[in-house]
Amino acid sequence: MKEYTVKDIAKIANVSPRTVSRVVNEEKKVKKETREKILKIIKSTGYQVNLIARSLRKKTTGILMVFVEKNAANYIGNFHNVFIRFLDSEANRLGYKLIVSKSSASKVEENKHDGFYLLKNGFADGAIIFDTREIDRRIDYLVERDIPFVIVGRDNVYESTSFVNLDNVKAGYLGAEHLIKRGNRSIQFFLGDENFTVNQDRAKGFIQACNDYHIKSELRHIDYGIMNPKSAYKKIKNILEEEVPDALFVSGDQRAIGAYHAIQEKGLKIPQDIAVLGIDNIPLSEYYYPALTTISQSVRKMAEGAIKILDQQLKDPENHKSQRIIFQPKLIIRDST
DNA sequence: TACTGCGGATCTGTGTCGCT
DNA sequence: AGCGACACAGATCCGCAGTA
Numbered sequence: 001m002k003e004y005t006v007k008d009i010a011k012i013a014n015v016s017p018r019t020v021s022r023v024v025n026e027e028k029k030v031k032k033e034t035r036e037k038i039l040k041i042i043k044s045t046g047y048q049v050n051l052i053a054r055s056l057r058k059k060t061t062g063i064l065m066v067f068v069e070k071n072a073a074n075y076i077g078n079f080h081n082v083f084i085r086f087l088d089s090e091a092n093r094l095g096y097k098l099i100v101s102k103s104s105a106s107k108v109e110e111n112k113h114d115g116f117y118l119l120k121n122g123f124a125d126g127a128i129i130f131d132t133r134e135i136d137r138r139i140d141y142l143v144e145r146d147i148p149f150v151i152v153g154r155d156n157v158y159e160s161t162s163f164v165n166l167d168n169v170k171a172g173y174l175g176a177e178h179l180i181k182r183g184n185r186s187i188q189f190f191l192g193d194e195n196f197t198v199n200q201d202r203a204k205g206f207i208q209a210c211n212d213y214h215i216k217s218e219l220r221h222i223d224y225g226i227m228n229p230k231s232a233y234k235k236i237k238n239i240l241e242e243e244v245p246d247a248l249f250v251s252g253d254q255r256a257i258g259a260y261h262a263i264q265e266k267g268l269k270i271p272q273d274i275a276v277l278g279i280d281n282i283p284l285s286e287y288y289y290p291a292l293t294t295i296s297q298s299v300r301k302m303a304e305g306a307i308k309i310l311d312q313q314l315k316d317p318e319n320h321k322s323q324r325i326i327f328q329p330k331l332i333i334r335d336s337t
Numbered sequence: 338t339a340c341t342g343c344g345g346a347t348c349t350g351t352g353t354c355g356c357t
Numbered sequence: 358a359g360c361g362a363c364a365c366a367g368a369t370c371c372g373c374a375g376t377a
Contacts, residue, residue, distance in 0.1 A: 006350060016361045021351055029359055053349030056366050122367095 004047040012045070013038050024049055055122070063124040064096050064310065065115040067103040067138060069131035069196075077228070078254045078282040079299075080130065083152070086303035087128065094311050099124065105133040105195070108141045119147060126310050128152060133195045148313040148320075150306045154197050162313070162323045164305040166297045168198050171329040172205025175249050175277050175295055176220075178331055180209065184246035184275055186219040188239060190232055190259070191251045194224040202251055202279070226250070229258030237262040244274055247337070253278035253285040253294055260288060275337040279329075290335035298327050 006017040006024075013020065015034060022030050023038040030038075041047075055061045066084060068076055088098045101115025108116045116138070118124055126148035129138055132155060142149045143158055151163035172189075179187055189206050191199040203222055210220045226232050232255040236248060240262065248263075250256040256278040263274055270276050270290055278285060281296035305325045313320040 005348090017349085018351070018362085019360060022360085025351085031359060034359080050349050053366090054351075056349075056368090057351050059366070 004045045005050065006047075009038065009041055009045065009047050012041050060125050060314070061123060062096050064091055064098050064307075065119050065124040065127045066098055066100045067115060067127060067129045068100065070102045070104040077252065078284060079252065079280045082282060083130075083299050083303055086300045087307060090304045090307040094307060096125075096307070096311075103129070103138055105131070105136040105138060108137050116141065120145065125314055126150075128306055128310065132197055134197055134200070148310060148317065150310045150313075152302065152306055154201075154324075160322050162309045162320075164302045164309070164325045164327065166198075166302070167326050167328055168201035169205035169208070171279055171295050171297075172202035172207075173209040174205070174329055174331055175202075175279065176206045176209035176215075177213070178293075178333075178337065179247040179249060179275060179277060180213045180215060182275065182337060185215060186243075186245040187215065187221075187247045187249060188236070188245045189220070189222045189249045189251070190226040190235065190255060191222060191224050192227050192255075199224065199251065206249070221245075226255055229255050229261075231258070232256065233258035233262045237266075240266050240268070244268065247275040247277065249277045251279050253280045253282045253288075253292055256285075256292055257288065270336050277337050281332055286334060288336070293334045293337040294332050296330045296332050298330075302327055 006020045009020045010017040013034075015038065019030060019034065020038055023035050024042070051061070066087065068080055084098070084100060091098050099115065099118075101118075103114060103116060115124070115127075119127055127142060128150050129136075129142075130152050132139065132151055132153040134156070136155070136157075139151070139155055139157065139161065143160065149161075151161060152165070154163055154165045155161045176187065176189075187210070189203070191203060193199060206220075206222065210217075223235055226235055232250060236259045239245065248259055250259055256276055259276060260270065263270055263276070268274055276292065278292045278294035279297075281294045285292040285294050302325075309323045309325075312323075
């Protein structure tokens with residue numbers, strides 16, 4: 001099938017290519033009849049704008065690259081899923097398209113198939129990075145090349161970077177405090193990869209609350225490396241062989257489902273025998289049985305904030321300054337605690 | 338003849354300017 | 358207001374002049 005170009009449409013409509021371009025881009029100052037005639041031809045020919053040519057001329061693509069950590073990429077959990085959905089709808093609202101790509105905090109640019117290669121070569125205008133670590137090569141890379149980006153998480157290395165983040169120290173604190181206040185004394189805390197700043201911060205808040213409420217150090221345990229429901233299942237299963245803690249605090253609602261399985265398999269009741277508390281408030285969590293008590297992050301507002309910051313950077317690169325928005329976590333009490 | 342190096346044309350869509 | 362002419366984005370291709 002023939003691929004039509006503006007020239008073809010212009011010829012058929014007996015106008016200049018520039019006029020067709022005006023119609024396609026919904027610019028004003030085109031007579032109603034002319035516009036309708038051109039739209040009709042566009043419809044019948046199936047003409048579509050050549051995005052590469054447009055990007056060439058405009059020097060922007062309207063594409064934003066979303067990077068999730070490579071280790072997490074084979075496990076993009078429900079939280080990422082929900083977050084990216086909000087990012088996408090906000091991006092679309094402002095006229096951007098999103099592309100999700102895997103990446104690694106330890107190295108970039110080794111793979112010609114990944115998003116950094118595309119970004120560097122002008123196939124995207126800016127980036128959003130998830131799952132940051134204290135030392136994150138991806139951030140170095142973007143800063144060095146002066147590529148606009150926003151972090152979902154935090155960064156303490158550069159002053160110039162922008163991010164949206166949950167107050168994760170507070171989230172850890174809030175969770176521990178809630179469990180302690182409901183009488184739990186032995187608490188197990190499951191966290192993901194220790195290198196992620198989010199987990200470091202949550203651990204910090206957890207320990208702080210335990211100290212403030214004088215929970216003995218032998219009664220509180222932190223386990224890192226709980227990356228998915230399977231590892232949560234395995235870990236709590238092992239723990240339950242030895243002893244039953246009063247409460248299990250799981251960073252990530254989705255992982256809590258694995259813990260539920262092991263606990264119920266053992267014949268224990270939630271929350272009577274062991275309380276379970278999550279973080280994220282993913283949409284599924286209220287349908288767990290019993291419904292999961294969790295710590296909510298305002299994902300929609302964070303996503304909107306991230307896109308807004310990036311949009312400002314792209315529209316006015318000269319005057320952009322670092323913007324950092326910290327969102328407060330909120331305890332959602334349901335039936336599992 | 339075989340090859341190198343260079344300038345200009347090409348691709349498509351749009352910014353700018355100017356004409357009616 | 359409504360439209361067209363021209364120039365241009367950047368990589369690549371093509372043809373031609375010049376050299377070995």
